[in-house]
Amino acid sequence: MTRVLVVEDDPQLVRALVLNMQARAYGVDAAPDGATALRLTAARQPDVVVLDLGLPDMDGVDVIRALRGWTRVPILVLSARSASDEKIAALDAGADDYITKPFSMDELLARLRAAVRRAAAVPIDAEQALVTTREFTIDLGAKKVRRRGHDVRLTPTEWHLLEILVASPGRLISQKHLLQEIWGVSQSDKTNYLRVYMAQLRRKLEADPSHPRYLITEPGMGYRFEM
Known part of the structure; x- marks a missing residue:
């Protein structure tokens, strides 16, 4: 489950969230604040966290940072904050x-x-x-990245984006294809998500993120991975 x-x-x-998720056979725990969320994540090991940013004890972005210190669990933000900089801060x-409130269930x-x-493991040809x-070195089977002798911590979305690009070295992967594969949507307004995640990957992997050697942008078209 x-x-x-x-x-x-x-x-x-x-x-409403608990009833709808349980009706679809999800097991659901609920936390009313950030401290409880951190405690339950450690205790219950959820497969996904759905997180509001406006919590009574701490900002949701701080909860994300705390979780990312030790877990790669997928985090879906569900918030009334709709400003672009708020979204980028959470993604970053x-x-x-x-997902912005009000929302479609x-x-x-x-x-x-x-x-x-x-987040699910996908069998990889050895x-x-x-x-x-x-x-850097990417181990697709173990879902690990090492750079200069140290492990690089990636979020599930960062990993999935990297995995798609690395699977077809030298090939241009369109923005539409990446959006469909990663988020299941192809709306043009999600291209800022791709920019944020590519920037994060470059900061973690490239020697000079402002002049990438491996993670290349083709303006207006998409991205490619160069060996």
């Missing part, structure tokens, strides 16, 4: 997706399913499992 942790301080919304902190559940798929560059 897939376990979901809902972090939300509105009792009515919590009830390590969130995997961002069907869309939230679709995003939830997509998050579970991204001969293609290891990708080595001068800067």
